[in-house]
Amino acid sequence: MLELSRICLAAATVLLTLALVSNVVIVLTRNTAARKAAAKEAALVGASGAGGAAPERLAASPAVVESPSRGLGWYTDRTIEISLVLLTVGLASRTFATGHAPFANQYEFACSFAWGMTLAYVFFNHRYRLRTLSLAILPLPVLMLLYAATVGSEAVPLMPALDNHLLLTLHVATAILGYGAAAVAFGAAVFYLIRPYLKLRGLPSEELLDEIGYRAVVITFPMLTIMIILGAVWADIAWGRYWSWDPKETASLVTWLIYGAYLHARVSRGWRGNRSAGLLILGFVAILFTYYGNLFFGGLHAYA
Amino acid sequence: MSIDTSPRRQPVDPDDPVDRAVDDTADDLVVRRPHGREPDISVGEVARRIYRLFHNKRFGLFLILAMMVLTLLGVLFPQAPDGVRSDPELMASWLETVRPTFRGWTTPLAVLGIFSMFSSPAFVTVVSLLVLSIIACTTHRMPLLWQQSMNPRVHVRDTFFDRARLSVAAVLPVGRDEAIEQVRSRLRGRRFRVLADETTPGRLYADQNRFAPVGTIIAHTAFVVILAGVLITGQFGLQLNNFPVTIGTTRAVGYDTGLAVEARAFSDTYHPDGRPADYVSELVLWHDGVEVAHQDVRVNTPLRWGGYSVNQASFGIAAMFAVTDAAGAVVHEGGIPLQYATPDELYSYGRVELADRNLVFYVITPASGQVTPDIRPGEAQLEVYALDADNTPIDTQLLTPGATATIADLTFTFEREAQYTGLMVSRDPGALWVWIGAALIMIGTCWTMFLRHHRVWTRVTPNDDGTTTVTFASPDRHDSVFQDSIRTLAAQLADPADAPRR
Ligand code: HEM
Numbered sequence: 001m002l003e004l005s006r007i008c009l010a011a012a013t014v015l016l017t018l019a020l021v022s023n024v025v026i027v028l029t030r031n032t033a034a035r036k037a038a039a040k041e042a043a044l045v046g047a048s049g050a051g052g053a054a055p056e057r058l059a060a061s062p063a064v065v066e067s068p069s070r071g072l073g074w075y076t077d078r079t080i081e082i083s084l085v086l087l088t089v090g091l092a093s094r095t096f097a098t099g100h101a102p103f104a105n106q107y108e109f110a111c112s113f114a115w116g117m118t119l120a121y122v123f124f125n126h127r128y129r130l131r132t133l134s135l136a137i138l139p140l141p142v143l144m145l146l147y148a149a150t151v152g153s154e155a156v157p158l159m160p161a162l163d164n165h166l167l168l169t170l171h172v173a174t175a176i177l178g179y180g181a182a183a184v185a186f187g188a189a190v191f192y193l194i195r196p197y198l199k200l201r202g203l204p205s206e207e208l209l210d211e212i213g214y215r216a217v218v219i220t221f222p223m224l225t226i227m228i229i230l231g232a233v234w235a236d237i238a239w240g241r242y243w244s245w246d247p248k249e250t251a252s253l254v255t256w257l258i259y260g261a262y263l264h265a266r267v268s269r270g271w272r273g274n275r276s277a278g279l280l281i282l283g284f285v286a287i288l289f290t291y292y293g294n295l296f297f298g299g300l301h302a303y304a
Numbered sequence: 305m306s307i308d309t310s311p312r313r314q315p316v317d318p319d320d321p322v323d324r325a326v327d328d329t330a331d332d333l334v335v336r337r338p339h340g341r342e343p344d345i346s347v348g349e350v351a352r353r354i355y356r357l358f359h360n361k362r363f364g365l366f367l368i369l370a371m372m373v374l375t376l377l378g379v380l381f382p383q384a385p386d387g388v389r390s391d392p393e394l395m396a397s398w399l400e401t402v403r404p405t406f407r408g409w410t411t412p413l414a415v416l417g418i419f420s421m422f423s424s425p426a427f428v429t430v431v432s433l434l435v436l437s438i439i440a441c442t443t444h445r446m447p448l449l450w451q452q453s454m455n456p457r458v459h460v461r462d463t464f465f466d467r468a469r470l471s472v473a474a475v476l477p478v479g480r481d482e483a484i485e486q487v488r489s490r491l492r493g494r495r496f497r498v499l500a501d502e503t504t505p506g507r508l509y510a511d512q513n514r515f516a517p518v519g520t521i522i523a524h525t526a527f528v529v530i531l532a533g534v535l536i537t538g539q540f541g542l543q544l545n546n547f548p549v550t551i552g553t554t555r556a557v558g559y560d561t562g563l564a565v566e567a568r569a570f571s572d573t574y575h576p577d578g579r580p581a582d583y584v585s586e587l588v589l590w591h592d593g594v595e596v597a598h599q600d601v602r603v604n605t606p607l608r609w610g611g612y613s614v615n616q617a618s619f620g621i622a623a624m625f626a627v628t629d630a631a632g633a634v635v636h637e638g639g640i641p642l643q644y645a646t647p648d649e650l651y652s653y654g655r656v657e658l659a660d661r662n663l664v665f666y667v668i669t670p671a672s673g674q675v676t677p678d679i680r681p682g683e684a685q686l687e688v689y690a691l692d693a694d695n696t697p698i699d700t701q702l703l704t705p706g707a708t709a710t711i712a713d714l715t716f717t718f719e720r721e722a723q724y725t726g727l728m729v730s731r732d733p734g735a736l737w738v739w740i741g742a743a744l745i746m747i748g749t750c751w752t753m754f755l756r757h758h759r760v761w762t763r764v765t766p767n768d769d770g771t772t773t774v775t776f777a778s779p780d781r782h783d784s785v786f787q788d789s790i791r792t793l794a795a796q797l798a799d800p801a802d803a804p805r806r
Contacts, residue, residue, distance in 0.1 A: 127785065211784055218753040225749045229742040238604050240615035240728040241543060242738060243534070245422050250379045257372035261365060268361040 001097035008090030009111055013145040015083040016118065020138040022076040027132050027200060073131060080138075084122050087115040100165060103172035110148035112172070113291070114141035116180025120216065124184045128212050132203055137187035167237070171230040178223025179287050182259075182280075185216035189280035192273075210273070213280050214266060217259055220283075224256045251290040258283040358433075358440035367434040374430060378421035381413070386545055389420045435528055442524045449517040452757070458501045458509040460761050460777075468761075468777035470787045474794035476772045480506065483764050483772035483797075490793055496760075506764040516757040523748030526741045533737030542612075544729040550622040550639020551723045554590065563612065563729075564590040570619060570725045583619055585725040601727075611731050618643075618726030621652060623667045623684050624719040635714060640667050641724035650674050662691045663698075663712060669721075678702075684718050686711070758786050 091102045091111060102108035118141050124130055130137065191198075192209040204212070231249060232242040243249065262279040265271035357363055382402055388394040395414075402419065403410045417424025465471060476483045484506060491498050491510045501507035542559055549555045554566040566588040573581045582602060589597040589609055597609045607614040622639040629635055640654035653668040668685040670676040679685050683704055687697045688711045701709040703718040710716070760778045767773055774797060776790050 208784065211781070222746070222749045222753050226746055229746060232738075232742065236735070237606065238615070239617070240606055240613050240730045241732070242735060245378065245383060247379050250375060254372055254376045254379060257368055257375065261368045261372060264361060264365045264368060268365050270362065271365060 001093050005090045005094040005097065008086045008093065009145065009148070012083040012086040012090065012114075012118075013142065013149070015079050015086065016138060016142050016145070019076050019079040019083065020134065020142060022072060022079070023131055023134045023138065026073055026076065027135060027202075076131075077125065080118065080125070080134075081122055084115070084118045087111070087118055091115055101169040101172065103168060103176075105151075107148050107151045109172070109291075110144050110151070112176050113179055114144040114148070116176035116178075117141040117144070117183040118180070119177075120180035120184045120219070124181075124212065124216065127215075128204075128208070130184070130187070130212070132200070133184070133187040133191055133209075133212070135187075136190040137183055140183045140186075167230060167234045171227055171234055174223045174227040174230065178220045178227060179291075181216040181219035181223070182284050182287055185213045185220060185280045186284035188213035188216065189277035192277040193281075206273075210276070213277065217262060217280070217283075221256075221259045221263060224252070224259060228252055228256060248290060251286070255283060255286040255290055258286050355440055355444075358437045359444040361441070364434075364437045364441055367430060367437055370430045371427075371434055374421060374424075374427045377418060378427075381418045381421070383421060384419050386543065389423060395420075431531065435531055438524045438528055442521055446521060449521065452517060453514040456499070456509060456511060456514070456759070458499050459503050459507070460509075462763075464761065464779075465763050465775045465777045468779045469781060470760075470778040470790060471775065472777075472791050472794045473773050473775045474798035475767070476774060476797055478772060479770065480764055480766040480772050483774055484508070486797055487762055487764070487774055490797060491760075491762075494789075494793065496758075508762045510760050510762070512758040513755040514757055516752060516755040519748050519751030519753075519755065521748075522744050523752060526744030526748050528741075529744060530738050530741030533734035533739075533741055536734030536737060537732050538734070540733050542729070542731040545617070546643070547727045547729045548618075548620075548622070548641035548643050548724045549587075549727060550624065550641060551585075551725065553638050554588075555638075557729055561612070561731075562592045565614060565727065565729070566590065567725050570723050572619060583616060583725075585616055585619075585727070587614060587725075587727075589614065611733065613728075613730050613732070615728040615730070616725065617728045620724055620726065621669065621672065622722045622724035623654065623669070624722050625656075625667065626717040626719060627658070627665075628715045628717075630713050635661065639722050639724055641726070642667060642669055643724070643726065645671055650676055651679070657691065658714075659691065661712075661714070663714070664689050664691050665716070667718075682721070684721075686716055686718070688712060688714075688716075756780075756783065756786070758783070760790055 496510035549567040557563040627636040642652040
């Protein structure tokens with residue numbers, strides 16, 4: 001079982017890397033065929049140019065563009081979906097083998113984090129065609145899986161403090177869903193900021209990038225909220241207090257405040273646009289800091 | 305262009321795209337001071353200005369960011385432990401442990417509260433202002449949100465249909481009344497609430513999830529409730545992080561609780577690789593001399609009684625000592641948990657203060673698994689100091705179990721080694737509010753984020769050829785999925801047979 005899990009995770013790493021390379025090729029050589037694949041993206045770009053113009057006229061013309069034909073882009077998207085399936089099988093088989101959800105050490109958490117990011121990518125790609133954004137998003141799960149490959153993948157039993165399966169599972173599962181969506185927001189924000197300097201065709205509009213970033217945070221923020229609260233419930237059971245300003249706990253509060261600030265920045269004059277996008281990048285940096293933080297600081301969370 | 309006059313005055317949100325696009329009264333929000341008045345400012349005006357500052361979104365954003373920065377500093381800089389901060393002497397000696405890192409900056413940083421960030425004046429001020437700001441924001445928005453869901457702005461200006469973020473027109477091959485009927489039934493079919501614009505025939509307003517904005521009120525109130533709970537805990541709670549009890553002994557909790565914890569037994573089990581698998585203490589809780597609880601306590605299974613919680617935290621070796629004076633009276637008896645480690649981690653030690661004799665004594669043994677040249681396994685070193693003197697001991701003696709030493713007119717007997725169980729004792733009267741707030745903030749954020757208030761206005765214009773143009777307009781941002789669904793709806797109306805279903 002553990003061997004199967006390792007093979008699945010390694011295969012997913014390879015496929016995701018290939019998909020990333022393929023998307024780089026597609027974006028850099030956007031030709032007619034690729035433009036067709038990005039048709040929906042383009043449709044949205046056109047549609048969002050509001051303000052002053054006369055209403056769009058619709059008379060018996062379909063509002064939704066048909067799905068793209070089977071070019072390289074189509075195969076790349078399927079490759080990413082297969083990677084997601086492999087990651088899922090890999091993590092599930094590891095869960096069977098170890099008897100606990102795959103969140104007990106750095107290796108398991110890194111693989112789960114990569115799974116969350118890939119899941120969020122596939123979800124948002126289905127809605128928004130993220131081909132261009134994948135250049136900023138996909139390196140994240142790939143790097144996370146490569147990192148996992150460098151730390152020990154032995155299965156370890158849980159520490160006594162972690163021995164509360166349901167809470168542990170929910171606490172970390174919400175973290176992973178939230179962090180995964182945050183990676184998509186990060187990608188959107190990166191492109192939002194560098195868009196003016198890029199000379200690529202078929203880039204999503206600023207407005208669409210802003211929307212994708214916001215939509216991702218709509219998942220990230222509630223997930224972080226639930227994660228922190230479940231963590232507090234757990235701390236109350238394990239340590240007798242719901243909050244002890246432990247560095248990791250506090251770092252996750254910093255992350256939460258950054259995304260909270262982002263939600264308010266979006267609706268504050270002078271903070272829309274670049275500054276909001278900056279907060280999304282800062283938020284993701286804070287997530288990585290929280291995640292790798294225990295390499296720097298000790299504290300109650302030193303085991304995870 | 306016709307000029308429409310709004311039939312009723314409604315609260316206006318200058319940042320709501322609808323209010324901006326729909327109505328020019330947003331400008332009325334700018335307060336203009338009439339000419340010729342005294343420059344003096346009334347108390348009411350001061351209050352109004354403060355209120356306006358606090359419900360200003362940018363001020364709120366600034367406070368959230370300020371809290372974020374201070375919290376981050378609290379992560380980056382080491383924080384003095386709980387018991388230490390309130391005791392100037394302990395704090396001073398704790399600062400010495402970080403001085404090698406921060407050198408000359410240590411004292412200035414300490415004065416700024418960097419090492420006790422979460423109880424520092426800066427942090428407390430920012431959080432208090434944030435709470436005030438949230439309260440002001442929420443009360444300020446409440447009537448507006450109520451209005452939007454119960455009594456929405458049904459009427460919009462003509463220009464709105466051209467300027468709105470989403471504006472789609474469909475030409476229906478039917479007359480005006482039939483077109484209105486089709487639009488209405490299509491929208492209802494998609495679970496829109498549909499209201500007719502009474503002032504302008506042929507206009508409709510439709511919305512979905514109209515109670516979505518209520519979620520923000522819940523989320524904001526929840527944050528205040530959580531902080532209130534934290535405040536109650538801080539003011540009225542009890543938290544003893546380090547409460548070691550030697551197995552076979554009973555220790556009073558103190559702090560007027562009337563509680564005492566008896567540790568009857570302890571066991572620890574390990575994984576084959578040596579990491580701890582489980583540790584269990586058999587505890588009895590006494591209240592005013594009456595046994596009130598008896599339970600095995602593990603890491604995730606605390607003992608709870610009467611609002612108190614006793615948690616398993618750690619364990620280690622204790623030394624049983626009896627101390628008697630020259631007359632034979634017992635000065636100290638019981639276990640001394642050797643819960644501290646020397647900086648080189650070679651030794652474990654415990655400390656007992658005999659305040660009325662102006663003495664303090666230390667019991668030192670090799671740390672678990674360490675071999676030390678001066679103290680052999682099983683032996684304990686006893687060091688006795690005067691409380692108010694410098695660092696030279698009055699005397700130091702090595703004792704084997706059963707041996708005695710006489711120092712400063714006291715007889716010290718090292719009875720035997722024992723185990724201690726490290727417990728935490730807490731009472732948290734604010735926790736209930738924290739949990740209520742936590743539940744509300746989860747509900748509130750999910751509610752706001754997953755349900756969106758979708759609004760669309762429609763206008764029907766008959767054409768000369770007997771067809772009718774229906775225009776849909778919506779100002780809402782960040783919703784290309786919703787916009788697509790309106791486009792699809794328009795396409796279906798224009799050509800029911802051909803348009804794709806969504
Ligand atoms: C840390 C404390 C706070 C939390 C957890 C919080 C939470 C939230 C959430 C979840 C939303 C929904 C955002 C969206 O739908 O996009 C929101 C919106 C909002 N918040 Fe806060 N908030 C906080 C502090 C504040 C403060 C201090 C103010 C006022 C100065 C404020 C004013 C607002 C306003 C006006 C909105 C509505 C934005 C809109 O119209 O979309 N919030 N808040």
